[in-house]
Amino acid sequence: MTVIRRCVLAVLAALALSTVPALSSPAGAVRPGARSEARPDRIVSLSPTATEMLFAIGAGKQVIAVDDQSDYPANAPRTDLSGYEPNVEAIAGYRPDLVVLSGTDARRQLENVGIDTLVLPAAETLGDTYAQIRKLGKVTGRRAKAKAVAAELRAKIADILDQVPDRGSRPLAYYELDETYFSADSTTFIGRLLKLAGFANVADEAGGDNSGYPQLSAEAIIDADPDVIFLADTECCGQTAQTVARRPGFAQITAVKEGRVVELDDDVASRWGPRVVELLRTMVEARTSS
Numbered sequence: 001m002t003v004i005r006r007c008v009l010a011v012l013a014a015l016a017l018s019t020v021p022a023l024s025s026p027a028g029a030v031r032p033g034a035r036s037e038a039r040p041d042r043i044v045s046l047s048p049t050a051t052e053m054l055f056a057i058g059a060g061k062q063v064i065a066v067d068d069q070s071d072y073p074a075n076a077p078r079t080d081l082s083g084y085e086p087n088v089e090a091i092a093g094y095r096p097d098l099v100v101l102s103g104t105d106a107r108r109q110l111e112n113v114g115i116d117t118l119v120l121p122a123a124e125t126l127g128d129t130y131a132q133i134r135k136l137g138k139v140t141g142r143r144a145k146a147k148a149v150a151a152e153l154r155a156k157i158a159d160i161l162d163q164v165p166d167r168g169s170r171p172l173a174y175y176e177l178d179e180t181y182f183s184a185d186s187t188t189f190i191g192r193l194l195k196l197a198g199f200a201n202v203a204d205e206a207g208g209d210n211s212g213y214p215q216l217s218a219e220a221i222i223d224a225d226p227d228v229i230f231l232a233d234t235e236c237c238g239q240t241a242q243t244v245a246r247r248p249g250f251a252q253i254t255a256v257k258e259g260r261v262v263e264l265d266d267d268v269a270s271r272w273g274p275r276v277v278e279l280l281r282t283m284v285e286a287r288t289s290s
Contacts, residue, residue, distance in 0.1 A: 039141040040098035040116070044091055046083035047102040050120055051076050052273035053133050054100070056149050059140040065094045072267065072275070088113065098139070123189050123272035130154060133274075149274065156277045160284050164198045171227035171290040173199040174216075174255070178233045179243075181216040188212040189272055190232075197283035202226050222249045227290045229255040230262045230283070232269035239263075262286050 043063045045051040051070035054063055066076045067083040081090060086106035091099060098116045101107060107117045118139060123129045130150040137146020173194055175183050183203035184190040191212070194201050202224045206214035233239045241261035245251050255261055262282060268275050 038097070040096075040139070042095060042097045043100065043140070044081070044094055044096040044098070045070060045076075045100045046081060046086055046091075047100055047120060048072070048083070048267070049122075049271040049273040050100040050102065050132075050136065052271065052275065053136050054140070056274045057133065057137050057140070057142045057146040059136065059142050062140055064096065091115075100136075125189065125192060126154075126157060126276070128189075129272050129276060132272075153274055153277060157280060160277065160281050161196060163284050163288065164196075165288055167198075170198055170200040171287065172202060172224060173228045173230060173286075174202040174221055174224065174226040175230045176233055176239070177213065179237045179239055181218065181221065182213055183216055185212055185214060190269075193276075193280055193283060197280060198287045199228070199283070218247065218249065222253060225253055226255050227258075228260045228262065228286045229253070230264055230269075230286070232264045232266055234263045235266040260286060260290055 039062075041062045043054065043059070044065045045054060045063055046067045048067070048070045051063070051066045052072055054060060055073050055076060060073075060075070064077060065079045065081060067081045068078065069083060070076050070078055081087070083102060086101070088106055088109040091106070091110065092113055092115065096115055098118060099106075099110055100118045100120060102120060102122060104119055107119060110117050118135075120132045120135070123132065130153065133150045133153070134143075134146050137143045137149075140146075175190060175194060177183060183206070184194075184201075185203040185206065186192065186195055186201050191201055191203065202221060203214055203216065205224065206216055206220070229244060231239050231241075231244070240263060241256075241259075244261050245256050250256055264279065264282065268278050
């Protein structure tokens with residue numbers, strides 16, 4: 001599998017799951033396997049975002065295994081389990097009493113072997129993020145801590161948004177998911193963050209399948225002449241301000257000429273948990289300098 005292909009799978013699988021409907025609420029619902037009423041103490045998380053949320057609300061000691069992409073926090077019990085292609089037999093081998101997923105593919109099979117499941121699809125709004133944190137608090141018996149974490153996150157985001165310049169015009173941003181020019185329009189979680197930060201979005205002008213993640217062309221990006229470029233493909237695909245400047249025609253783009261190519265942490269940029277505050281802060285800082 002090529003580097004580009006790995007990048008597309010990792011990023012789009014994490015983000016495009018926002019099209020998966022929640023179960024009984026925006027934050028999902030526990031589906032019963034064997035013991036849905038008891039507080040779980042053998043949780044398997046197959047979602048990097050859910051892993052971060054679980055540890056943030058103080059439920060880390062209840063987590064016995066996480067998927068191969070859950071690299072934060074460092075003390076999360078990382079395994080070779082896949083969240084993209086769940087192996088029910090391997091998951092069941094950990095004897096979990098709750099499995100947290102971001103997609104529904106393995107849900108029924110897990111329930112059939114007596115394992116409770118909780119599906120938390122990718123957030124579409126910051127409100128979804130807060131709701132999922134509170135939902136995990138309710139399910140894990142960490143309700144008070146989760147409520148406090150969500151409130152603190154909301155307050156931090158409000159403080160950051162207070163720094164957005166109050167100007168009539170919005171600088172234009174291009175948000176790159178991978179070096180084949182996949183991006184995120186304003187119907188997506190990422191796109192909504194860009195809008196909150198005060199940007200117009202190059203991807204909003206793209207046609208396509210209305211997935212929210214259009215693949216642009218180099219020519220379209222050059223013609224749009226974005227004021228800021230955000231790179232969410234630095235780790236997966238080795239992209240930097242320097243590699244962007246070397247692309248044919250990109251040296252003439254305002255963002256490149258004026259040094260406003262922002263290199264993001266791929267993981268922070270593809271998750272909707274507590275560290276979303278870091279991503280939004282970076283966006284707003286770029287907005288204030290453009």
